Amino acid sequence: MSVYPTKATPVDADEVPVADSADDGTTKVTTVGGLLSSTVRLTGPQTIGGAKRGAIVALADGATITPDFAAGNNFAVTLGGNRTLANPTNITAGQTGIIRLVQDGTGSRTLAFGSYWKFAGGTAPDLTTTAGAVDVLAYYVDAADHITASLLANVS
Known part of the structure; x- marks a missing residue:
């Protein structure tokens, strides 16, 4: 069942035709505002030109930092103490991104990881502990409870 209204007449100026799986000869439409507030899901191979950027x-x-993976793919935090990077919320298999980890002016901050975070060799990496140092944690979500990650250390 479609969430979009059905029209037998041409679309109005503020409406956008939307493909629908029902082949009933009608045009499915939504308003531009409705389209912008919706999730667009593409299936099959896609070619998209130009650079794409996420905020x-x-x-x-x-003490515990919990990323919301629905908020974006790329994150940043300055560590003001020894912290734990908890298992993120809203995990979706296939998501990739980075987390930029910055030592505050004191440095020597450590980071523990929630159980979903998996690293080569089975051992979580140590951060660069110099004050102001920047490490980048690259990640790939394999499953709802498994995130493969790698630390790019001291990229400052």
Whole structure:
């Protein structure tokens, strides 16, 4: 069942035709505002030209840092103490991105990882502990409870 209204007449100026799996000879439409507030899901091979960029989402520093993977793919946080990077919320298999980890002016901050985070050799990496140092954690979500990650250390 379609969530879009059906029209037998041409679309109005503020409407956009939308493909629908029903082949009933009618045009499915939504308003431009409705389209912009919806999730667009493409299936099959796609070719998209030009650069695509996602915003860098600031993570709140705290004893436990929990990324919301629905908020973006790329994140950044400055560590103000020894922290734990918890298992993210809203995990979807196939998501990739980075988390930029910055030592504060004191440095020597450590980072523990939630159980979903998996690293080569089975051992979580140590951060660069110099004050102001930048490490980048690259990740790929394999499954709802498995994130393969690798640390690019000292990229400052």
